[in-house]
Amino acid sequence: MATKKTASSDYSEASIRVLKGLEPVKQRPGMYTRTENPLHIIQEVIDNASDEALGGHCGHIVVTQNADGSVSVEDDGRGIPVGLHPEEKVPTVEIVFTRLHAGGKFDKGAGGAYAFSGGLHGVGVSVTNALSTRLEIAVWREGRVHQMAFANGDVIEPLTSRPIGRDDKKSGTRVTAWPNPKYFDSPAISQPELQRLLRSKAVLLPGVKVTLINAKTGDSQSWQYEQGLRGYLTESLAQTSNGETLIPLFEGAQYAGVDTDGFAEGEGAAWVVAWTEDGAVVRESYVNLIPTSNGGTHESGLREGLFGAVKNFVEMHSLLPKGVKLLPEDVFARVSFVLSAKVLDPQFQGQIKERLNSRDAVRLVSTFTKPPLELWLNQHVDYGKKLAELVIRQAQSRLRSAQKVEKKKSSGVAVLPGKLTDCESSDIARNELFLVEGDSAGGSAKMGRDKEFQAILPLRGKVLNSWESDRDRLFANNEIHDIAVAIGVDPHGPNDSLDLAGLRYGKICILSDADVDGSHIQVLLLTLFFKHFPALISNGNICIARPPLYRVDAPARGKKPIQKIYALDDGELVAIEDKLRKEGVKDGAWAISRFKGLGEMNAEQLWETTMNPDTRRLLPVALGEFDRAASEHRFNMLMGKGEAAARRAWIEEHGNEAEADI
Secondary structure, eight states: OOOOOOGGGOOSGGGOOOOOTTHHHHHOGGGTSOOSSTHHHHHHHHHHHHHHHHTTOOSEEEEEEOTTSOEEEEEOSSOOOOSBOTTTOSBHHHHHHHOTTOSGGGOOSTTOTTSSOSOOSSOHHHHHHHTEEEEEEEEEETTEEEEEEEETTEEEEEEEEEEOOTTSOSSEEEEEEEEOGGGSSOSSOOHHHHHHHHHHHHHHSTTOEEEEEETTTOOEEEEOOSSTHHHHHHHHHHHTTOOOOSSOOEEEEEEOOTTOTTSOTTOEEEEEEEEOSSSOOOEEEEETTEEOTTOBHHHHHHHHHHHHHHHHHHHHTTOOOTTOOOOHHHHHTTEEEEEEEEOSSOOBSTTTTOSBOOTHHHHHHHHHHHHHHHHHHHHSHHHHHHHHHHHHHHHHHHHHHHHHHHHHHOTTOOOOOTTOBOOSOOOTTTOEEEEEESHHHHHHHHHHSOTTTEEEEEEOSOOOOOTTOOGGGGGGSHHHHHHHHHHTOOOOOTTOOOOGGGOOOSEEEEEOOSSHHHHHHHHHHHHHHHHHOHHHHHTTOEEEEOOOSEEEEEOOBTTBOOEEEEESSHHHHHHHHHHHHHTTOOTTSSEEEEOSSGGGSOHHHHIIIIIOTTTOOEEEOOOOSOOHHHHHHHHHHHHOTTOHHHHHHHHHHHGGGOOSOO
16 A cells, blocks of 8 residues: 655655754754753863863963853963964864864874864864854964954854953963853753862863852862872872772873884873772773763773783782682772873764773773883782782672572573583673674684683574564574573563573673674564563663774874774764875875675684774663553564565655664
8 A cells, every 4th residue: 555645754855954064063962062061062162271281382271150151261372373274264263163173183293283182073162152152252362362252153253353452461262152051951060060170170280270260259269289190089089088098009101202112102191090998989081181981991901901910910929819810800999090091093982072982092001001010019019919918809709799699590501502602700790692693703703702701602694583483482493592591591571570590691792794684683683682582671781792894004194103993884984084184194095994794804803893892882772761562563563574565665754764873
């Protein structure tokens, strides 16, 4: 039966809308900033001032909360360039505030304005401008004061200029923004968050003074830390009633030189680490002065470096009891730290930069932190043994907890599938099972995995479409039988009372090719779990591994050494190529390899890109708020064997809405 098309459902050339200028930000503000309150758009301006200080050009940053609700950020840096841009032929300061993907931070070559900075997407202060009812800027530069104003992202007062007066400062920038309340859940900026942000900037910029002024109340606060990270962590531990540390603070800083293999000159980290026996732990990390509240690969590198040093010390002095095996979490469980990494071209998770994704940061931080800690422990053996005792107690506690779980599930275990390559650990929360498409990919996964906690179950061909299969007939299919036995949970319905004590893995990861067939296998497995194992989805056990589709071999450029960069899809490949062009690499200077399937990836590549918890991009599967009856009706239309006509009509109507990302 043909469906009647209405005017609203027509799909033609006129349906394609091109968003220009700052319109994408106004249409989808949540893609560019946090929308709980305006703090993040003010932070973008603060970050610019901090980058000036990071380069040694700024000694004082002043943030003023004005009585009319606006916020001013002023620094004594070099001032944003105001001359005509050589290509765009408009004032450069106007481009910075009105164009996405424009800024001095793309210039990564030797002598670039910002070799190391946090704002690397080029959309920072332009987002602030787009989401403000008014924004004013004053620049003191080259003997003159330059001013202009914007409203909702558009220029309303073009750039004007006058000579610097007797009482004017010589150089610097002041940005005043009036955040537009319609884009935010609350117009009020959280004072504790703002204070914490400004204090952290002072900590990470030794010698730089950071001041917060509240014009309404007349109150002001200033932060200036001469001891840097050490003073900050000591103060923070004291505030948590946790001032007593087990051993002296382990602190250091190391950065790559011109001849350091594998890293760009200037890349590295500064850190201070403390171990405490009880109380809350304090953990803060930064990349190029940007707070990374959700951690990321630089924190993983610190964990790896600390673990390697402590493990080597324990083994060298034969301190490990029989039957006890140390894991990174045993060393990291009672660690407090402040970590400040410098990464030449950091890759963040999203524009709000809460988590670092750069794979090289793991090796960068671990390489620089492990040797000095190992040396210090062997020079101070008594302190080393105290730390070893704490770490071993953590390991023994973990083992006792795992043994309790093992006893609960030990009775009546079915014989495990022959093609399952199981892991060694009995820690269910940590263990992972990868359901891998194909035997060849399964072989690479077996060689590349961490056998301590990762298990592999290769699947031959496409799994049965189980949407209309009866529960008691599921095990007639060998693949589904092996999956159910491996995970240790029987098929069940959404309302069944179920004891998950038999569950053998905390994460069950679907690992298929990054192509259409791989997506089909994902859909079939997700259908199986939604229909017959819904508790695993509700419990957060199901994930989708995201292998790359492309590898780009990029040549050395500026301070950046030769790199292998991976792209999940065509969109990421285009973004990588655009970035290489902006860095001055000519077309054709890089090589692109396309993976036809997981079987083409060697074990090292598969581990680095898809299985390593520190560097992979794993997509958790969650139900969220949904109507089960409506969802089952949709699944029936999409997966039912007798629904081909309805499925075709639905695809014709909604196919253009499909997105490349899962």
